[in-house]
Amino acid sequence: MRRRSILVAVPVAAFIVGILAQLVSDKFSSSLVNTSTRITIVTLVGLCLVVVILVVVITFDYAERVNQINDVAGAVERLSLQFGISVEFVADYPGENDGMTYERTRQLISSAQHSLVFVDYWTETANYREGEEQARARRNAYYGEILSQIELSARRNRDGAPFHRRIIQFPGLVDPDERVALSGDESFLGYTRQCLAYQEVWPRSTVVKICPPHVNMHFAVIDRRFVILPILTSSPRGGGLRRHGALIFEDRVGELVAKLMNIYAMLDAVALPLEERHMEQPPG
Numbered sequence: 001m002r003r004r005s006i007l008v009a010v011p012v013a014a015f016i017v018g019i020l021a022q023l024v025s026d027k028f029s030s031s032l033v034n035t036s037t038r039i040t041i042v043t044l045v046g047l048c049l050v051v052v053i054l055v056v057v058i059t060f061d062y063a064e065r066v067n068q069i070n071d072v073a074g075a076v077e078r079l080s081l082q083f084g085i086s087v088e089f090v091a092d093y094p095g096e097n098d099g100m101t102y103e104r105t106r107q108l109i110s111s112a113q114h115s116l117v118f119v120d121y122w123t124e125t126a127n128y129r130e131g132e133e134q135a136r137a138r139r140n141a142y143y144g145e146i147l148s149q150i151e152l153s154a155r156r157n158r159d160g161a162p163f164h165r166r167i168i169q170f171p172g173l174v175d176p177d178e179r180v181a182l183s184g185d186e187s188f189l190g191y192t193r194q195c196l197a198y199q200e201v202w203p204r205s206t207v208v209k210i211c212p213p214h215v216n217m218h219f220a221v222i223d224r225r226f227v228i229l230p231i232l233t234s235s236p237r238g239g240g241l242r243r244h245g246a247l248i249f250e251d252r253v254g255e256l257v258a259k260l261m262n263i264y265a266m267l268d269a270v271a272l273p274l275e276e277r278h279m280e281q282p283p284g
Contacts, residue, residue: 084253091245099135101230101246102142108222108248109145116149117221117264118166121213123234123241136187143191150195154202164195164206167267168274169213189279196276209271210278215263224257226250 092101109116146164153163195208220228227249232241251257 084251085256086250088248088250089245090248092243093245094132098132099138101228101243102135102138104248105220105228105246106138106142106145108226108228109142109149112149112222114163114223115161115221116146116164117261119215119217119219119260119264119267120166120168121216121218122168122170140187143187147191147194147198150198150202150206154198154205159204162204162207165264165268166192166195166208167264167271168208168210169215169267170210170278171213173210173212192274192279193276196274208274209268210274211267211271214267214270219260219263221257221260221264224254224261225252227256227260 088104090101090104091097092099150164192208195206198206199208218230218232222228228246229249230246231244233244234241249256
C-alpha cells in the first residue's frame, strides 16, 4: 500500500513542481534577465524539484518502516499471548549496569503478594566483597527487599506453604550432621541469619533449607508467575562466580513455573533445615 502511495505521490509532486518551474522560467525569460541568471534560476528550481521528491519518498518510506516495525512488534506480542510466556534479558556488567539484575529482581519482589521461592547452588566467592559500590548497594537492597516482604507476609496471617522459601545446594554435604561453612559473603549471611530469626516467630512466612547438590543451577520464582534465571560463570582460576545478567520470564500459563516447582519439591524432599552452625567457620 505504501509503495503504491509513493508511486502516485512522486509523479504528482514532479508535475506540480514542473508547472512551478515553467511559470518561473516564463517570468524570467524576458530580455531583462540575462542568460546566466536564467540558467542559475532554472538550476535552483531543478534542485528544489529533486529535494521535494526526496522529501516525499523519505516521508512515505519512513512511515512504511515504522509500520513494519510495529507489525513485527505486534506479531511478537501476539505470539507471547498465544504461548503464554515472554522473556526479558537484563545485562549486568561493570559501570552503570553493575548489579542491575539484583535491582530488576528487587522491583519484582517488591510487588510480590503470594510467594518467593529460591534455589541456589553455593559457590564460595570473593567477587561480592570486591565489587563496585553500586553493585554492592543494589545487592544489599535486594536482600533487604526480601526481608521486608517476609515481614509483610507475617502480618497477613497467611496459611499454606511459607511465603518465602529458599534451598541452598551445598557441594560436599552428605552427612546431616556434617559441618559446612556458608561464610565469606556477609550480605548473604546477614540475610540468612535474619531469615532464621524470622523463622522462629513466623514459621509460615519463611523457611531456609540446605541439601546436597542435585541441580547445577540457580533460579527464583516470584508469585508463581515470574522466573529469574541468572547467567553465571565461574573462573577456572578460582575467584567464584561472575554474573553476566539474567533472563526474566513472565509465565502466564504456568508450565515453566510448574517444572521449576517440581525441581524445588525434589530438592525439598532431601533438604535439611538451615541452622546457625552451617554459617560458622568449621574448626581448623
